[in-house]
Amino acid sequence: MISQILSKYRYLWPASDINNIKEWSTSADNLFFERTMPEKDQELSIDSRWPAFFPSSICVVTTSNGSRIALERSVGATIVNRFPYVIALSFCRQHLSERHYDRKLFTEIIEENESVAVQFLPPGPSFDMVMDAISTIPDENVHQRISGSDLSFRKAVTNTAPVFSDAYMVYEASLVKPGKDFNGNQIFGSPWVDVGSHRLYFFEVNAIQLRQDIAEGKSQICWRSLPAWEPISEKQGYLTTDDSAVQKKGYQKGYTADYRFPGSKTTAFESDNIENCMAVKHLPPLPEDQIEVDNDRARWPCFFPSSLSFVTTLAEEDVPNMMPCGSTMVVSRQPMTIAICIAYAAINERYSPRATLDFIRRTGKFGCGVPFIHENIISAIQYTGNISLTDDPEKLQHAGLKWELTKYAPALSALPIHYECRVVDEIRLGTHSMFLGEVRGIRVRSDVTPDNPLEWFPLAEVRGT
Numbered sequence: 339m340i341s342q343i344l345s346k347y348r349y350l351w352p353a354s355d356i357n358n359i360k361e362w363s364t365s366a367d368n369l370f371f372e373r374t375m376p377e378k379d380q381e382l383s384i385d386s387r388w389p390a391f392f393p394s395s396i397c398v399v400t401t402s403n404g405s406r407i408a409l410e411r412s413v414g415a416t417i418v419n420r421f422p423y424v425i426a427l428s429f430c431r432q433h434l435s436e437r438h439y440d441r442k443l444f445t446e447i448i449e450e451n452e453s454v455a456v457q458f459l460p461p462g463p464s465f466d467m468v469m470d471a472i473s474t475i476p477d478e479n480v481h482q483r484i485s486g487s488d489l490s491f492r493k494a495v496t497n498t499a500p501v502f503s504d505a506y507m508v509y510e511a512s513l514v515k516p517g518k519d520f521n522g523n524q525i526f527g528s529p530w531v532d533v534g535s536h537r538l539y540f541f542e543v544n545a546i547q548l549r550q551d552i553a554e555g556k557s558q559i560c561w562r563s564l565p566a567w568e569p570i571s572e573k574q575g576y577l578t579t580d581d582s583a584v585q586k587k588g589y590q591k592g593y594t595a596d597y598r599f600p601g602s603k604t605t606a607f608e609s610d611n612i613e614n615c616m617a618v619k620h621l622p623p624l625p626e627d628q629i630e631v632d633n634d635r636a637r638w639p640c641f642f643p644s645s646l647s648f649v650t651t652l653a654e655e656d657v658p659n660m661m662p663c664g665s666t667m668v669v670s671r672q673p674m675t676i677a678i679c680i681a682y683a684a685i686n687e688r689y690s691p692r693a694t695l696d697f698i699r700r701t702g703k704f705g706c707g708v709p710f711i712h713e714n715i716i717s718a719i720q721y722t723g724n725i726s727l728t729d730d731p732e733k734l735q736h737a738g739l740k741w742e743l744t745k746y747a748p749a750l751s752a753l754p755i756h757y758e759c760r761v762v763d764e765i766r767l768g769t770h771s772m773f774l775g776e777v778r779g780i781r782v783r784s785d786v787t788p789d790n791p792l793e794w795f796p797l798a799e800v801r802g803t
């Protein structure tokens with residue numbers, strides 16, 4: 339149930355008829371709108387909003403080098419690796435439009451300071467004041483934004499970044515240092531990589547702060563991890579989950595789009611101490627000391643708002659595969675580039691090499707679909723997210739998903755939006771490999787319209803229990 343306070347942050351896509359946008363055309367069977375990518379720079383200078391929707395959360399990031407403090411918003415911050423525990427943040431470094439401009443001073447201060455506080459504020463006045471300060475104070479005066487927000491703050495626990503008193507959750511992190519993965523391969527030769535118009539930073543989490551009432555279970559974080567949408571046309575091939583297959587394979591890992599933290603099915607937040615009414619957990623500096631082999635203990639130590647994509651690949655001619663991928667983020671605006679993080683390290687059942695890895699490496703392509711809240715889609719997530727193609731060569735059929743082959747990868751007909759991606763880089767991060775996929779085409783179902791839009795909330799909410 340969406341509360342009154344959250345409804346203000348409701349985002350609907352599309353805002354206008356895709357039919358009327360000249361870069362889009364209709365497929366021969368009238369079932370989809372399609373467009374090729376990348377866009378022309380000139381197109382973006384007029385309107386640089388994403389050409390199609392991808393569900394991303396919003397958080398705020400602060401940093402300080404002792405003398406200069408800075409504040410910026412981040413769309414789509416994502417946990418991209420488990421051991422070490424790494425957050426990726428991407429900031430624009432080119433001027434594309436008034437919306438997408440060079441965050442020069444902010445990124446300069448990050449690179450000097452090498453650490454950040456990634457913060458989540460509840461929807462409401464304090465979040466609005468922070469957003470207002472960010473949008474009205476330009477990057478060259480980025481150091482004035484914190485005072486411009488009129489909110490009180492204190493210093494982070496492990497670095498000098500300012501932390502808003504109203505933040506309910508804070509991830510303190512520092513730029514990754516060169517190291518080795520569990521197979522002895524070199525990782526993190528550089529703590530950032532330039533991807534098109536953006537610079538993508540990798541930060542290792544040093545400490546997590548969670549409001550004490552949440553840590554004690556007196557309040558809960560409520561997060562809707564998928565967009566809501568209502569398919570109208572059934573011509574795209576509708577969803578029927580093969581329950582017998584699901585039961586036969588006996589999947590274990592549940593999934594719900596209505597996530598509550600803490601809850602009976604989540605990990606308890608194991609804090610080390612309480613400071614400023616926040617429960618604080620410190621993470622050991624070395625991945626060897628962080629690693630938890632036990633499947634349950636290897637879960638994320640705390641909530642982090644993430645969405646989900648359906649990553650499709652072609653295993654062999656006519657053999658499609660799909661795996662749900664929570665670690666998916668849009669990392670560059672021009673060319674639009676999507677990063678997906680796929681486990682390659684053999685740690686336990688939860689983190690083991692995915693069949694998808696080989697297919698992406700071999701074909702240099704993948705598809706990225708946007709799932710939505712629907713009973714059969716949730717069943718398909720539970721099935722495909724627990725069963726590898728290695729165990730079930732007919733995984734998609736058994737998940738009730740229909741597909742068509744495109745030039746890039748299989749496209750699932752039931753999904754409202756599908757991105758076709760060409761791999762431009764692979765970055766090993768320790769347990770997961772990040773594939774950077776430049777978007778070469780987008781396909782949208784023709785029943786995605788302003789009258790029947792996808793609905794998304796980029797913020798989580800905190801409610802008393």
Ligand SMILES: Cc1cc2nc3c(=O)[nH]c(=O)nc-3n(C[C@H](O)[C@H](O)[C@H](O)COP(=O)(O)O)c2cc1C
Nearest residue numbers: 661662663664665680681692693694723725726727
């Ligand atoms: C909600 C959810 C999110 C997931 N996110 C990821 C992810 O970000 N990266 C990853 O490697 N595996 C992720 N998985 C696990 C894979 O989807 C799963 O291991 C899948 O069965 C791999 O399929 P494959 O071996 O056929 O490639 C996720 C699973 C679920 C249910």
